[in-house]
Amino acid sequence: MTELELLIGGIIAGLMISVPLGPVNIFCIHRTLAAGWRSGVISGLGAAAADMLYGAIAGFSITLVVQFLVREQFWIRSVGGILLVVIGISYFLKRPQRLNSQEGDGSTVYSELRATFLLTLTNPTTVLSFLAVLAALGMGHPRHWWLTVFLVGGIFCGSMTWWITLSTIVNHFRDRFNDRVLLLMNRAAGLAIGGFGVAALLLARIRL
Numbered sequence: 001m002t003e004l005e006l007l008i009g010g011i012i013a014g015l016m017i018s019v020p021l022g023p024v025n026i027f028c029i030h031r032t033l034a035a036g037w038r039s040g041v042i043s044g045l046g047a048a049a050a051d052m053l054y055g056a057i058a059g060f061s062i063t064l065v066v067q068f069l070v071r072e073q074f075w076i077r078s079v080g081g082i083l084l085v086v087i088g089i090s091y092f093l094k095r096p097q098r099l100n101s102q103e104g105d106g107s108t109v110y111s112e113l114r115a116t117f118l119l120t121l122t123n124p125t126t127v128l129s130f131l132a133v134l135a136a137l138g139m140g141h142p143r144h145w146w147l148t149v150f151l152v153g154g155i156f157c158g159s160m161t162w163w164i165t166l167s168t169i170v171n172h173f174r175d176r177f178n179d180r181v182l183l184l185m186n187r188a189a190g191l192a193i194g195g196f197g198v199a200a201l202l203l204a205r206i207r208l
Contacts, residue, residue: 003150009138016133017155019162023193024043027043028170036082042112043112045110047112073204077200077201077204079122081198083118089194091189092191142171
């Protein structure tokens with residue numbers, strides 16, 4: 001495959017992994033409503049960075065790492081589930097930031113970046129999803145390392161394309177929300193994120 005084909009394939013793979021609704025999507029939507037477009041995009045950046053890392057593991061066929069993630073997925077899922085439950089509770093109880101503030105403070109924004117990065121990393125099946133997607137796209141075979149760089153770069157670009165698009169759409173409708181609606185969004189986001197955490201813990205137990 002040429003460099004361009006690998007780049008485009010990586011973009012498609014990044015989109016396929018990022019678009020399905022999950023806790024990071026809820027995170028990004030909430031941050032955009034609460035603090036604006038920049039906050040939502042930076043939150044998505046954490047997930048895109050983790051997707052790129054998992055995509056590199058899959059793209060470079062690092063078998064030892066994949067086997068480790070599969071073997072230790074009980075503990076990884078458990079830690080991720082507990083983290084989601086804690087974040088869900090904090091969001092449910094948190095007082096909403098006033099919507100007339102265009103952007104959140106820097107410390108909050110970068111803490112959300114770290115949170116989305118860790119949340120994505122604590123889902124070890126992401127790397128298995130990348131392996132399946134790359135195989136479906138005909139990109140699962142070994143190649144020179146410098147060609148795989150184009151694939152991994154495409155994964156990051158595809159993931160970021162989704163987060164920028166999602167933040168832009170949500171930000172477009174942001175002015176239609178008032179503080180009361182944002183409070184309800186806090187509660188809904190808390191319940192949803194916490195629910196994903198409980199589901200992760202249950203899956204960890206089932207697959208033990």
